[in-house]
Amino acid sequence: MSGKISTLRNRAETGIAQAWQRRGALAWALTPFAAVFAAASGARRAAFAAGWLKSVRVGVPVVVVGNVTVGGTGKTPTVIALVEALRAAGYAPGVVSRGYGARVERPTPVTPDTPARLCGDEPLLIARRTGVPVWVSPDRVAAASALCAAHTDVDVIVSDDGLQHYRLQRDFELVVFDHRLGGNGFLLPAGPLREPLSRRRDATLVNDPYARTLPPWPDTFALKLQPGDAWHLANPALHRPLAQFAVPPASQGVSPAQPGGAGPGAPRLVAAAGIGSPERFFATLRAAGLAPRTLPLADHYAYTTNPFADLAADTILVTEKDAVKLAAWNDARIWVVPVEAALDHRLITLVVEKLRGRPSA
Known part of the structure; x- marks a missing residue:
């Protein structure tokens, strides 16, 4: 029975993903709901921007690697590569994550031996590949604060996802897309976007195995994934x-x-x-x-x-x-x-210079 349910789920997800790539009848029919979603999410962003909802600085710089679309885009290999790049630049990074499906109620450290069912597959993979402190919690502010308290040498936090977790103040936002980019350009549920494509960010990374031309967005870089x-x-x-x-x-x-x-x-x-x-x-x-x-x-x-x-x-x-x-x-x-993410050295320079408080050349 569970196998049949999984098959049906796969088919449903595939059908939705395909519908989100074009502005067909289903997408147009859902635009009224997308307008409601846009109003609600926009009001939330405005409340944080105005200070009506409080954001928290955790004491060290924060880099958020996230996406404005639903679904995976290649964030995890990007986080791993960025952690290694920051370490090479002299930083001592730590990572926080929601941990998809994680069974935790409070900030919890992830070790290479932590069962995936408890912490989520991506945080476990990051912990095993990088060896840096990794903590999970639905509240990324709590996770980052606990991580910094437990590892006083950590001087930069990389957040695996959490772009819309505005309560955590951040110093650099890296938005990752895959070959689907923004799909049909509609917000949920008419399209795949959690936020408008015009959303401000510090840099954009496009993970496209088909090597198409990068979109003409400012500070946009190609993500190359090389299998080992x-x-x-x-x-x-x-x-x-x-x-x-x-x-x-x-x-x-x-x-x-x-x-x-x-x-x-x-x-x-x-x-x-x-x-x-x-x-x-x-x-x-x-x-x-x-x-x-x-x-x-x-x-x-x-x-x-x-x-x-x-x-x-x-x-x-x-x-x-x-x-x-x-x-x-x-x-x-x-x-x-395994796959290794090759980050453009210009992107790494952009991140490091922003963290050090110097303008990019």
Whole structure:
């Protein structure tokens, strides 16, 4: 039953995402509700700007990496890369996050051994990849304050998401888009926008695996995600270059009567992803010369059931975000594909100079 529900959810999310890319009948029909949403969210922003609702400075500079659209855009690899860049610039960064699905009622530290079901998949991945202090809480002000109190050496906070969490004062706002950009340009629920595209920010990052022209927005940079060698889930010390997973397309044929790739003629190589835009992961693999059968899953897929149990495949490639929820699985077919975000040095300079209080050249 849960598998059917997940499939229906995936189809619904895909249908909504497609509808949000164009100004069709459904989008226009929902514009009255979008107007209500715009009025409510605009009033909230104005209340913070006027000081009627109080924002809090936590004592160290804050960089928010977020988005104005619904869904994943590549924020997590961006946060990881930005943390490393700030550390290289001499800072001691810490990270705060809401932690999607996190079961916490108060600010909670995340260690590499914290179960993903307690802290959320993205904070756990950030903690494992960076080694910096990571704290989660629905209240990012509380999370940042607790982190700074526990780690007095931390001198800059990077907020994973939280662009609309105006109570946390910030020194730099980095808005991340993927290839969908602002979709049809409508606010929720008629489109994917939480805030207008014209919203002020310090810089924009576009994660587009299709390498299209960047939009003509000020201080806009391309985000390049480079895959690394895959590592084996059951034996993380075992690494393989992606090229070794290449399979001739002729051996990958699957008939429509074989949903999910089960049964005779199933593909040897399957790629699965429970991220905001699974197609980004699949496009990355194709660009590396692979031709996998694809299994898109819902963002933050919980893996309470095993979607691979009846999958006839020799190898299953997953993202690091998925892998943090699969550690207890005994499936020798699963390999994890890490990605590294390459940030433009001009963007890093812009962030550092803003934090140091100097104008950008």
